[in-house]
Amino acid sequence: MVGMSLRVALLGLLSFAGPASGYDLTKMFTLTINHVWQAKHSQIYPELNRMAADGLISVAQPGPRGRKIYTITEHGAATMRDWLVSHTPSGTMRSEQSLQAFLLPLLEPPQALEALERMADATQARLDGLEEMKKVHMSGQGGGDIGHYALDLGIMQLRAILAWTHQTADDIRASAAPDS
């Protein structure tokens, strides 16, 4: 089965934070995992119902306001571990950022430089966001925090993009003004 990602993400959050409702999980999604995966409540609620039907999570009797608390089952935990250990992630990459990079040579140098500058600004802004998150993260408890490594990965990738924008801008300037 493909399209396992949302399930695994939810199992991970339940495993880390303990029993929670769909509403809680929706908030946790946007607050913690957002730079890596996104999902709205309209996708999460039906998925939780399917996961319960499949025995990956169990549901308590609805509480006040129809609140339904989900708990990860042993089957769910095993499924998640198995995916982490044995699923080779699809390398499918779909990035508007990279698409613009691909087409950049079709622009005249001045326009290309302008586009690069916008990209650099946007990347810097996202990088600032992640670095801010990391500060908050570290001022909490130390050690085996969920999301900790993904934050580092995000930061390193954004730094790579930023370095590329500078290098490419230099390259374009150099080829636009051939001799010194």
Place this chain on the structure above:
Amino acid sequence: MVGMSLRVALLGLLSFAGPASGYDLTKMFTLTINHVWQAKHSQIYPELNRMAADGLISVAQPGPRGRKIYTITEHGAATMRDWLVSHTPSGTMRSEQSLQAFLLPLLEPPQALEALERMADATQARLDGLEEMKKVHMSGQGGGDIGHYALDLGIMQLRAILAWTHQTADDIRASAAPDS
């Protein structure tokens, strides 16, 4: 309008390579732009028809085997340039790779290290692929080649991921064996 990416990618290929059929464009997609964006013929053919209806490209009378040759129009070229210069790419990131990174702290150190090793291998393989492409690219003509910058970007991002796998493995080993 959103979901412009496929259109722009096709316009870019037509702009760079000149008039081509849907079949040609499908091949070019997998051969050149694949590390940045993916599309199958079943998506490309209907899109080309819509683009022709919108005046972004023009169609010649079908040739042998029903082959339809598309040519970018001035309107199409302007649309593409405009998107490149003024569209800020959505930062939406959805990477199974990063999702695994996010959940890594939920594994015991030995399993986490094993998962990291698989990730490193997969990343290295993709990196080898891109670096091979770059060699081919450079042995062609020099200068303003389409895809040139995107290739560099891909390589830099993959190197960042690779560096992260090593750094993270060290970190996990260090915290699994606290004192020297």
Place this chain on the structure above:
DNA sequence: AGACTCATGTAATGCGTTACATGATTTG
């Protein structure tokens, strides 16, 4: 003639977003 590649399409299905819809509880 048979196999292969060229060439174009449609249908079914899945994942994801936006919008619609409803009601219970808490807070001011």
Place this chain on the structure above:
DNA sequence: CAAATCATGTAACGCATTACATGAGTCT
């Protein structure tokens, strides 16, 4: 009691993949 927040769901739509379907030309 009014507004905000909590809480769950469904419907409509768009993008992308897989599978189905068909036929024309080329090469052995």
